[in-house]
Amino acid sequence: MTANSTTDERLADAATGEQTDEPLLRVESLTTEFDTENGTLTAVDDVSFTVDPGETVCIVGESGSGKTVATESITRIINQPPGRITGEVWFKGENIAACSERTLREVRGGEIAHVFQNPQEAMNHCFTVGWQIVEAIRIHEDVPEAAARERAIELLDRVGIDNASARFDDYPHEFSGGQKQRVMIAMALATSPDLLIADEPTTALDVTVQSQILDLLAELQGEFGMAILFVTHDLGVVAQLADEVIVMYAGKVMERGSVYDIFERPSHPYTQALLGCLPEYGGAGGGIPGILPDPTAPPPGCRFADRCEFVVPDCREGDHPSELPATAADHTVACIHYGPEGDAGPIRDATPGSDRGHR
Ligand code: SF4
Incomplete structure (x- = not known):
């Protein structure tokens, strides 16, 4: 199969079980619009890119470039309406843009996990962090609570939370900003995702903690074998993490290439x-x-x-x-x-x- 294979050809291949060289994620002509009082706002305009298994792709651009909306459109976190998402999103050979909301819910938080900029908002402050990780595991996997608890403690330990078994029963407000982001990463890893979408996960953190979290993500990527789609405005982060880079501006892709291309031969x-x-x-x-x-x-x-x-x-x-x-x-x-x-x-x-x- 070539990069230009049509949807029908790919569907036929999927139906016959033919081996393909499809990437893990193929986004084709993704467009996201919102109806506003001032007219239609096109946040993402005909964006296409791919992510291979185990690869780190960074989307970089200033605020308002459409990078966050692009990644949130992949798993349709954006509500429709007010959003309107068109295009194809092929994940492991299936066009998840055409899936039912139920199927997509299984993919979201399962095979594709998200880590957001502000863990404060992403966590439920009424429940202990341990309980939330156990829930994340049990939503996607039929495991006894004791086994899920054991795995949650292992994950907390793996992301660098000291004394993980004791901290399992602590509430989010008892963790620092950096620790909360580590907990969010543990939650994202709970289902061993194939793709982790990380949206500015270190922006709210001080420089030292930011560097620790980036190192942790790089380590975990090797260990879990997952691909990472990383959204950032920070070229320093791109240099540290990326294999491939997509440069976005005003909803459009301006340049794409390897991290070497972007830093040594920037062309746009x-x-x-x-x-x-x-x-x-x-x-x-x-x-x-x-x-x-x-x-x-x-x-x-x-x-x-x-x-x-x-x-x-x-x-x-x-x-x-x-x-x-x-x-x-x-x-x-x-x-x-x-x-x-x-x-x-x-x-x-x-x-x-x-x-x-x-x-
Ligand atoms: S030179 Fe290239 S980047 Fe600059 S305005 Fe023209 S098309 Fe755009």
């Missing part, structure tokens, strides 16, 4: 601008000048045009530039200056720290 002006803000790339640590376009009235053409130093009149016309090869077939960029042969025109020499050998 937006990626270059993000990197250019970092002190290690000569930036002052601030943000990119300008603001994102209004998501209820995105401009025609490239959505980055108002903030792009390479903008030309054609950028503001027609559809958003489609993705083209940047430096390799699997390193793509959505920018009008790139041609089918990866000719980057004026952008080539503008890579932050260009003495680092772009292209």
